[in-house]
Amino acid sequence: MGECLLCLEHTHLLLLGKCDHYCVCYKCALKMRLKMNNKKCPVCKEHLDEILVTSGKQRWAELDVNLLQIYSEGVFYLEESVKAELDTLNALRCRIIHCQHPPFNNVASLKRHYKEEHQKFTCEICSEHKAELFQETKLYSQSQFDRHLLRGDLDEDGNLIMYHPHCKFCNQYFYNTDLFSTHLAKDHFSCHVCKDIRLASPENKKKYENLQYTYFSSYQSLTIHFRRTHFFCEEKECIDKTFVVFQHIQQLESHMARQHGSYYDKQSQKFK
Ligand SMILES: [Zn+2]
Ligand SMILES: [Zn+2]
Numbered sequence: 001m002g003e004c005l006l007c008l009e010h011t012h013l014l015l016l017g018k019c020d021h022y023c024v025c026y027k028c029a030l031k032m033r034l035k036m037n038n039k040k041c042p043v044c045k046e047h048l049d050e051i052l053v054t055s056g057k058q059r060w061a062e063l064d065v066n067l068l069q070i071y072s073e074g075v076f077y078l079e080e081s082v083k084a085e086l087d088t089l090n091a092l093r094c095r096i097i098h099c100q101h102p103p104f105n106n107v108a109s110l111k112r113h114y115k116e117e118h119q120k121f122t123c124e125i126c127s128e129h130k131a132e133l134f135q136e137t138k139l140y141s142q143s144q145f146d147r148h149l150l151r152g153d154l155d156e157d158g159n160l161i162m163y164h165p166h167c168k169f170c171n172q173y174f175y176n177t178d179l180f181s182t183h184l185a186k187d188h189f190s191c192h193v194c195k196d197i198r199l200a201s202p203e204n205k206k207k208y209e210n211l212q213y214t215y216f217s218s219y220q221s222l223t224i225h226f227r228r229t230h231f232f233c234e235e236k237e238c239i240d241k242t243f244v245v246f247q248h249i250q251q252l253e254s255h256m257a258r259q260h261g262s263y264y265d266k267q268s269q270k271f272k
């Protein structure tokens with residue numbers, strides 16, 4: 001019997017690796033290995049390709065390798081009772097009380113059962129990113145799930161604790177604002193002139209930071225904004241170069257004089 005260093009639960013099923021630290025329960029180890037792709041011992045950071053799930057106290061070097069039974073890739077056991085417990089932990093059972101359905105073979109069929117028999121849903125985005133097993137993933141009713149996606153989750157006091165930002169261009173939800181920002185920066189376009197304007201004053205900076213800052217689906221739609229809002233150089237070589245746009249007419253004027261030898265004719269309101 002020992003305490004798991006990660007979840008602090010008392011368990012008699014602990015893990016042993018070649019560094020001889022008994023400190024993590026099987027559930028936490030499975031989460032780390034499967035969901036976070038982390039095979040390191042939490043104590044000494046040793047990389048553990050092979051682990052033994054055990055209720056006893058052994059030393060790795062003294063194990064009889066001929067007695068080890070494989071449970072899953074890199075996971076071994078010695079005792080049949082340990083295997084039975086692992087099977088129970090891993091069984092994909094319906095969590096709705098009084099449901100008598102036998103365990104499912106895979107997550108997809110359990111999800112279908114939740115939906116068809118109990119009108120319950122799990123969030124794919126959460127289960128993909130959270131370090132939790134499917135058996136721990138939150139179950140939502142249809143209306144709770146809609147609220148989760150559209151408005152996010154609230155705590156008891158009504159404060160927003162998490163939400164999935166939505167990309168209106170791709171019609172796709174993201175797990176958190178970090179992943180959403182990465183997506184915006186990678187797949188969409190923002191106006192650097194507007195950004196400079198906003199960053200120029202501290203009040204505006206706050207606005208910019210909470211992502212209300214405008215993005216455009218493509219460079220083409222960004223150029224429409226450049227023409228409407230700022231001073232865009234319409235010379236072909238600058239159009240080809242992209243992003244040649246200014247905040248003030250004077251900046252465009254000096255650019256035109258310097259780069260294209262043109263000047264602004266006030267009468268025709270055009271560059272000549
Ligand atoms: Zn644990
Ligand atoms: Zn260790």
Ligand SMILES: [Zn+2]
Binds near residue numbers: 094095099101
């Ligand atoms: Zn059920």
Ligand SMILES: [Zn+2]
Binds near residue numbers: 124125126164
């Ligand atoms: Zn979610």
Ligand SMILES: [Zn+2]
Binds near residue numbers: 167188
């Ligand atoms: Zn997008």
Ligand SMILES: [Zn+2]
Binds near residue numbers: 192225229230
């Ligand atoms: Zn702009």
Ligand SMILES: [Zn+2]
Binds near residue numbers: 235256
């Ligand atoms: Zn130009």
